[in-house]
Amino acid sequence: TQVNLWLEYEQGGIVSNTAHVDCNGDEKTKLAELKINIERWKELKNNHKMSRPYLNLLAQIQVNGKSPERKSTKVLVLEKRGYIFIQTDQPIYNPTQKVKYRIFTLDHSFRPNNERIFISIYNADGNRILNSLRFERGGIYKDLFSIPSVAKMGTWKITAHYEYDQENTAEREFKVEQFVMPSFDVNILLEKKY
Structure with missing residues:
Protein backbone atom coordinates (compact mmCIF):
# COMPACT_ATOMS: atom_id res chain seq x y z
CA THR A 1 0.00 0.00 0.00
CA VAL A 77 -0.44 25.80 10.81
CA LEU A 78 1.70 27.32 13.54
CA GLU A 79 4.27 29.68 12.14
CA LYS A 80 6.86 29.31 14.86
CA ARG A 81 9.98 28.33 12.96
CA GLY A 82 11.98 27.06 15.89
CA TYR A 83 13.51 28.28 19.12
CA ILE A 84 15.91 31.13 19.80
CA PHE A 85 17.88 31.55 23.02
CA ILE A 86 19.95 34.66 23.78
CA GLN A 87 22.74 34.69 26.35
CA THR A 88 24.89 37.57 27.63
CA ASP A 89 28.16 37.18 29.52
CA GLN A 90 26.84 39.09 32.57
CA PRO A 91 23.55 40.67 33.75
CA ILE A 92 24.86 44.18 34.62
CA TYR A 93 27.26 46.43 32.69
CA ASN A 94 28.94 49.80 33.17
CA PRO A 95 29.02 52.38 30.39
CA THR A 96 31.99 51.75 28.01
CA GLN A 97 31.97 48.01 28.75
CA LYS A 98 31.64 45.46 25.97
CA VAL A 99 28.54 43.26 25.95
CA LYS A 100 29.35 39.78 24.69
CA TYR A 101 26.33 37.79 23.57
CA ARG A 102 25.47 34.50 21.89
CA ILE A 103 22.31 33.53 20.05
CA PHE A 104 21.37 29.87 19.71
CA THR A 105 18.91 28.96 16.93
CA LEU A 106 17.25 25.55 17.12
CA ASP A 107 14.59 23.78 15.09
CA HIS A 108 11.61 21.93 16.59
CA SER A 109 13.80 18.87 17.22
CA PHE A 110 16.35 21.05 19.08
CA ARG A 111 18.94 20.66 16.33
CA PRO A 112 20.90 23.69 15.08
CA ASN A 113 18.77 25.76 12.73
CA ASN A 114 20.60 27.32 9.79
CA GLU A 115 18.17 30.13 9.01
CA ARG A 116 18.67 33.87 8.79
CA ILE A 117 17.83 35.87 11.92
CA PHE A 118 17.19 39.55 12.60
CA ILE A 119 19.03 40.91 15.63
CA SER A 120 18.19 44.24 17.28
CA ILE A 121 19.60 45.98 20.34
CA TYR A 122 17.52 48.56 22.22
CA ASN A 123 18.73 51.09 24.79
CA ALA A 124 16.95 52.04 28.03
CA ASP A 125 14.73 54.56 26.17
CA GLY A 126 13.52 51.81 23.82
CA ASN A 127 15.42 53.20 20.82
CA ARG A 128 16.95 50.66 18.47
CA ILE A 129 20.70 51.25 18.33
CA LEU A 130 21.64 48.23 16.22
CA ASN A 131 19.76 46.20 13.64
CA SER A 132 21.24 43.42 11.52
CA LEU A 133 20.31 40.36 9.48
CA ARG A 134 22.63 37.43 10.16
CA PHE A 135 23.16 33.89 8.96
CA GLU A 136 25.41 31.55 10.89
CA ARG A 137 26.01 27.89 10.12
CA GLY A 138 25.81 25.60 13.12
CA GLY A 139 23.04 27.54 14.85
CA ILE A 140 25.27 29.67 17.11
CA TYR A 141 25.90 33.36 16.45
CA LYS A 142 28.43 35.25 18.64
CA ASP A 143 29.12 38.96 18.71
CA LEU A 144 29.83 41.92 20.96
CA PHE A 145 29.13 45.62 21.10
CA SER A 146 30.34 48.50 23.27
CA ILE A 147 28.03 50.50 25.48
CA PRO A 148 28.67 54.23 24.86
CA SER A 149 30.16 56.30 27.69
CA VAL A 150 27.11 58.60 27.63
CA ALA A 151 24.62 55.72 27.67
CA LYS A 152 21.35 56.12 29.52
CA MET A 153 21.22 53.93 32.61
CA GLY A 154 18.45 51.36 32.84
CA THR A 155 17.31 48.16 31.20
CA TRP A 156 18.58 47.41 27.69
CA LYS A 157 17.59 44.44 25.56
CA ILE A 158 18.71 42.25 22.70
CA THR A 159 15.99 40.75 20.49
CA ALA A 160 16.18 38.13 17.75
CA HIS A 161 13.66 36.51 15.41
CA TYR A 162 13.73 34.37 12.30
CA GLU A 163 13.22 36.07 8.97
CA TYR A 164 9.44 36.40 8.28
CA ASP A 165 8.64 35.38 11.89
CA GLN A 166 8.59 38.61 13.86
CA GLU A 167 5.63 37.40 15.95
CA ASN A 168 7.92 34.93 17.75
CA THR A 169 10.69 37.23 18.92
CA ALA A 170 13.10 36.15 21.66
CA GLU A 171 14.61 38.76 23.94
CA ARG A 172 17.24 39.09 26.65
CA GLU A 173 17.35 42.06 29.02
CA PHE A 174 20.38 43.39 30.87
CA LYS A 175 21.04 46.44 33.01
CA VAL A 176 23.40 49.33 32.42
CA GLU A 177 24.36 50.99 35.71
CA GLN A 178 27.17 53.20 36.93
CA PHE A 179 28.88 50.84 39.32
CA VAL A 180 31.00 52.35 42.05
CA MET A 181 33.18 50.13 44.17
CA PRO A 182 31.95 50.28 47.75
CA SER A 183 34.41 51.73 50.22
CA PHE A 184 34.68 50.62 53.81
CA ASP A 185 36.96 50.97 56.82
CA VAL A 186 38.31 48.21 59.00
CA ASN A 187 39.11 49.17 62.59
CA ILE A 188 40.79 46.70 64.90
CA LEU A 189 40.37 47.33 68.61
CA LEU A 190 42.61 45.46 71.00
CA GLU A 191 41.43 44.36 74.43
CA LYS A 192 44.69 45.46 76.05
CA LYS A 193 46.74 48.36 74.90
CA TYR A 194 50.47 47.62 74.88
Missing part, protein backbone atom coordinates in the same frame (compact mmCIF):
# COMPACT_ATOMS: atom_id res chain seq x y z
CA GLN A 2 1.34 3.40 -0.96
CA VAL A 3 0.18 6.66 0.64
CA ASN A 4 0.93 10.08 -0.84
CA LEU A 5 0.58 13.06 1.51
CA TRP A 6 0.57 16.82 0.82
CA LEU A 7 -0.83 20.09 2.15
CA GLU A 8 -3.05 22.39 0.16
CA TYR A 9 -5.10 25.52 0.66
CA GLU A 10 -8.74 25.19 -0.43
CA GLN A 11 -8.62 28.19 -2.75
CA GLY A 12 -4.93 28.28 -3.59
CA GLY A 13 -3.61 24.84 -4.44
CA ILE A 14 -0.70 22.79 -3.13
CA VAL A 15 1.66 24.53 -0.70
CA SER A 16 4.02 21.71 0.33
CA ASN A 17 6.13 18.91 -1.01
CA THR A 18 4.53 15.48 -1.50
CA ALA A 19 5.63 12.70 0.83
CA HIS A 20 5.46 9.11 -0.42
CA VAL A 21 5.04 6.47 2.28
CA ASP A 22 4.98 2.71 1.77
CA CYS A 23 2.88 0.90 4.34
CA ASN A 24 2.53 -2.77 5.07
CA GLY A 25 0.27 -4.55 7.54
CA ASP A 26 2.92 -4.89 10.24
CA GLU A 27 3.32 -1.19 11.05
CA LYS A 28 0.58 0.79 12.75
CA THR A 29 2.30 4.16 12.46
CA LYS A 30 4.53 5.80 9.87
CA LEU A 31 6.13 9.21 10.05
CA ALA A 32 6.21 11.63 7.11
CA GLU A 33 7.65 15.13 6.95
CA LEU A 34 5.99 17.85 4.89
CA LYS A 35 7.57 21.26 4.40
CA ILE A 36 5.51 24.29 3.47
CA ASN A 37 6.92 26.48 0.71
CA ILE A 38 7.44 29.75 2.62
CA GLU A 39 7.10 31.99 -0.45
CA ARG A 40 3.85 30.30 -1.47
CA TRP A 41 2.56 30.51 2.11
CA LYS A 42 3.27 34.26 2.35
CA GLU A 43 1.56 34.81 -0.99
CA LEU A 44 -1.55 32.93 0.18
CA LYS A 45 -1.70 34.81 3.48
CA ASN A 46 -1.46 38.17 1.72
CA ASN A 47 -3.96 37.35 -1.05
CA HIS A 48 -6.60 35.57 1.03
CA LYS A 49 -6.36 37.47 4.35
CA MET A 50 -6.52 34.29 6.40
CA SER A 51 -7.79 34.84 9.94
CA ARG A 52 -6.85 31.31 10.98
CA PRO A 53 -4.05 29.59 9.12
CA TYR A 54 -5.62 26.23 8.30
CA LEU A 55 -4.56 23.92 5.50
CA ASN A 56 -5.96 20.63 4.29
CA LEU A 57 -3.80 17.56 4.78
CA LEU A 58 -4.59 15.23 1.89
CA ALA A 59 -3.79 11.54 1.79
CA GLN A 60 -4.11 9.55 -1.42
CA ILE A 61 -4.12 5.83 -0.68
CA GLN A 62 -3.29 3.33 -3.42
CA VAL A 63 -4.08 -0.27 -2.48
CA ASN A 64 -2.79 -3.00 -4.82
CA GLY A 65 -4.48 -2.50 -8.18
CA LYS A 66 -7.51 -0.59 -6.89
CA SER A 67 -8.31 2.99 -7.82
CA PRO A 68 -6.79 5.60 -5.47
CA GLU A 69 -8.83 6.78 -2.51
CA ARG A 70 -8.48 10.29 -1.07
CA LYS A 71 -9.01 11.47 2.48
CA SER A 72 -8.47 14.92 3.95
CA THR A 73 -8.47 16.70 7.28
CA LYS A 74 -7.90 20.30 8.33
CA VAL A 75 -4.69 21.11 10.19
CA LEU A 76 -3.72 24.30 11.98
